Amino acid sequence: MAQLADDKKNAPRQGLLKSLLHGSESAREDGMTSQSQSHSNTVGRGKYIHEIQRHVVRPDQVDAYKAILAEHYPKLAQDAPVRLIGSWEVVVGELETFYHIWEYDGYEGYDRCSAALAKSEQFASLNKQLRSTLGSRSSWLTQEFAFWKTSPPRESGVKDPIYELRTYHLRPGTLLEWESNWRRGLEARKRFVEPIAAYFSQIGQLHTVQHIWRYESLDQRKKTRDAAWQVETWNDTVTQTVKLIDKMHAQIMRPLPFSPFQ
Incomplete structure (x- = not known):
């Protein structure tokens, strides 16, 4: 009887620990269904690894930095076993900051690319030139x-589109719950705006989710966000996920001239 009482007493604490490590019971059940479906119906999860690079450039070296990238990045994407998804400059947020997304064929592809670049004189020259322009990089x-597979790079048909990078730092153990809510919420959002990509970190700053959206303008961004709030499923997604976030960050970016996304 004493052991039974102790088990009952410890159950809430064990349940809390289990939730922190693995997400809520309902989210796990929902996520398990999603996972089984993803193996048969999608090719996104597990097929590619995406490296998100962040470069903080010295203010007096921005023009030189852009010139170096324009010369080397298209060649790198053509010659190395890697694909450039997009390159952007932050115009509202952390200025003099640039983001680049590279796609590899899984971790094997990343290892293969790293081995090839280690022997590349062009890559060595690129790194040497970049170091003189950077304040930091990660x-x-x-x-x-x-x-939410990455959208294929293509022309938007808009003269000067903007891209929004939204970064969410989640509480450890809540990724599966985040995924199950966003899977439903995305159906509401994509009625009004084109979702470009969504990633969760595996190496680097962990428990981090990043979304990229494309808009015609800041005014169009406001209008589409206002419209989404009128959809019940979007309200529910925000309500359920805001409690999972430690902090979040939104930045507006414009594509560099050589970026596959324009």
């Missing part, structure tokens, strides 16, 4: 969400 290795 990178994350990420995966796509299975329900």
Whole structure:
């Protein structure tokens, strides 16, 4: 009887620990269904690894930095076993900051690319030139969400589109719950705006989710966000996910001239 009482007493604490490590019971059940479906119906999860690079450039070296990238990045994407998804400059947010997303064929592809670049004189020259322009740089290795594959790079048909990078730092153990809510919420959002990509980190700054959206303008961004709030499923997604976030950050970016996304 004493052991039974102790088990009952410890159950809430064990349940809390289990939730922190693995997400809520309902989210796990929902996520398991999603996972089984993703293996048969999608090719996103597990097929590619995406590296998100962040470069903070010295203010007096921005023009030189852009010229170096324009010369080397298209060649790198053509010659190395890697694909450039997009390159952007932050115009509202952390200025003199640039983001680049590279796609590899899984971790094997990343290893193969790293080995090839280690022997590349062009890559050595690129790194040497870049170091003189940078204040700092960092990178994350990420995966796509299975329900939100990276959109193929293409012309938007808009003269000067803007891209929004939204970064969410989640509480550890809540990724599966985040995924199950966003899978439903995305159906509401994509009625009004084109979702470009969504990634979760695996190496680097962990428990981090990043979304990229494309808009015609800041005014169009406001209008589409206002419209989404009128959809019940979007309200529910925000309500359920805001409690999972430690902090979040939104930045507006414009594509560099050589970026596959324009």
